[in-house]
Amino acid sequence: MSQVCDICGKGPQSGNSVSHSHIKTKRRFMPNLQKVRHQEPSGEVKTIKACTRCIRNGAVVKPAVKKA
Structure with a gap:
């Protein structure tokens, strides 16, 4: 399943998780x-x-919501 907005095309971005000891590991920031x-x-x-x-x-x- 692609994580891309159908309106604006916003998708996942990449970045780093930074631990307390400042060790960096790759991660993904997913759009809501x-x-x-x-x-x-x-x-x-x-x-x-x-x-x-x-x-x-x-x-x-x-x-619009149709009422019965």
Whole structure:
């Protein structure tokens, strides 16, 4: 499963874990991705993986809930 945001393309970044004794080992910083239902401009509803920044900034348009 790829860890890439479907909106902005944000993916994992690499860096170092630094211990108390300052020994560095490689690690990955993963984006905070959420599965969310997104309404396309055509009206189609899809489930996408979006980072929390895209959700918070309004790049993800949530579909209207139909009441029974």
